[in-house]
Amino acid sequence: MRSGLSFLKMVGLSVTMAAWLAAGSFAAEQTSDVPAWLRDHIGEGDGQIAQVVLQRARALYLRKVNEGVVKNPCYFAMDATRPNDLGNGRLGSRFYVICQADRSFRAISAGHGSGRNLKGVADFANGRECAKNFGNAMDSYLTTGGAYVTGETKTSFKGYYRVSTKQDAALTRSFVQFDGEGETANARPRAIGGHAAVTLKDICLRKNPRSPYANQNGYVPFGTLVDYSGGRSDGCTSWSPSDAQQIVPLLKDDPTTVYIYPESHDIEAVAQAAATRQSLSRAGLYWSAFCLKQIGTPKFWPKEVLEPILARYHKDPELPAQSPPVCKP
Template sequence: MRRRMRIFVAVIFALSGAVPGISAAQSGIPGWLKAHVGTGEGQIAPVVLSRARALYQERVKRREVRNPCYMAKDATRPGGSGRYYIICEKQRVFRAVSSGHGNGRKLQRANFANGRQCARHFSNAEGSKLTMGGEYVTAKTRTSFKGYVRQSGKLTPFHRTFLLFDGRGETSNARERAIGGHQAVFVKWQCRMQMPRSPYADEEGYVPVGRLVDYTGGRSNGCTTWSGEATREILRLVENSPTTLYIYPEGRDIDAVARAVKARASLADAGLYWNSACLREIGAPRFWPKRKLQPVINRWRRSLPKTEPRELPICR
């Protein structure tokens, strides 16, 4: 009876559009890359690699991408683990680095906040601060001033480069959401200092001063974040040469896994994938479609009281 139920569930998920993980032998990947395929630490799950390669090969065939490398991310893995992948097949390069996931929000009408280690909630709604799986292509970069920080005993302006992503389908609003990649660090402003000769001074001659906060492997505002070393490598890789990025899971995957968990079915038997450690922690994932979550976020924003911008104290 249980076997019949598992077969029935697998058929239902297949009809729902869920794509099963494809084995290394079946996917036609190069032999050297097969050692990196799996669900262990530092490996890439078969379905993630299969979709990332298919996206890359499609864009190369259409001559939209000429970069010899492509990238992928498995947002079902725990934070701090190697869940962001840089793959250069001709050079036989495979690297797994840590990457953050969207922290979400806890609103009165909807709680879609994620934990530090594992992501349960996903969405493509603007302002959700959540990760959205699917297809992306890297675009141009923007470098902006974030504040002055004290380094080697002196105040130094800190700049952070933001790599824009262009999406398709569920990720087509990536620009609207200001979704991209950057180093997992920000300047926590503490005070303002008078520095009228600085090109970053305001009308009164003040500049913000703070301390650097590194959150590598932690949560983000929905962007893809990396360590300083990984950021420099990725920015060099895509400079003047865009490439593809595939982020797993998509909405269909999340819904299919949630149904499997509810039915107490085996993910493997149903041809589905989710990192087992994170699945134990979150119980079941949830996808919040833009059409449902966006109105909630918009109503919350309209309800916020109007306040004057907080003025930083003067540095002593």
């Protein structure tokens, strides 16, 4: 993917732009006018993209290009109604990297928001396999469907982990900020974006004054490396480490669009159809049949409803965060 990036930026995008302009204008480009090479990827099978997801993702991309917000030759889409963890180490392909200029299409895995279970108050938690709950409330850890544009990328140090009996490595992770609109407009204050599905657990502090990451007392965090590519996130889009290494460089100083399906009106319509046992296809609706069978009825939790619940749940003052313990010898 990276090897073709220079070609895409130097030649491919200008060719694609010229073709669109010759046809009339960006505004005249209809979402139904999907090029033949891309239509071949439409479907609900493994590695394919549902028609409604592609149409909306493509329409968002063309709109942002027309507005002068985006010049990147690639754009992204995600179908959060599809399964994530298929079991036996297999991951579902539901995040799509679509590049107009070189006519490339990739389907990869991506995690969804875990949600939360507020014991005795509200349960909007999601399992690893399929997402049932969606929403846009602060501190909800839920995925919000809709339109985003990628922003800046920040790389931070997470700590050290053991590579071998005599060697440690530093974990740094890049985070791509998303900016939204409408129901996704609070993406920045929610710290919603994309990053590799890797972190450290069981962290303690180890003395290492020579490290450039050492604190004022000469300590650095040390933990166990965890790859949660088949797991859930705090509402962000998480990619496998290998996929993140290819995606993040595409976005350096070159924003693009991310469309995540489903939006709240999709969820509400599917929930109504499921409640009345109406055929989704006959109603012109879409949801992964596998996941709909697993979750029953999906639900969208709007921030206007969920944030007051979360505020009451957290009404007691929280204890200050404690520093990790010092590592045992």
